[in-house]
Amino acid sequence: MKKLELKFLNEEGRTVTISLDEPIEPADPAAITAAMDAILAQNCFYSSGGDLVEKKEARIVERNVFDVEL
Numbered sequence: 865m866k867k868l869e870l871k872f873l874n875e876e877g878r879t880v881t882i883s884l885d886e887p888i889e890p891a892d893p894a895a896i897t898a899a900m901d902a903i904l905a906q907n908c909f910y911s912s913g914g915d916l917v918e919k920k921e922a923r924i925v926e927r928n929v930f931d932v933e934l
Contacts (some may be wrong), residue, residue, distance in 0.1 A: 868887035869881050869922065870922050872920055880911045887924055903916065
């Protein structure tokens with residue numbers, strides 16, 4: 865399963881991650897930047913370390929799980 869991770873810094877300088885399932889690929893950097901700017905402008909998320917204050921990075925992460933038969 866792939867996820868889009870949006871990483872921000874909060875008021876304490878700690879990283880806060882917002883994960884979204886099934887991102888559209890290829891990723892559109894302009895759309896992601898606009899979405900992250902909107903999140904910061906609307907101040908719609910709060911973390912234990914305070915408000916989100918800065919964009920850090922965005923990335924697509926894929927996780928593969930394989931069952932081992934015992």
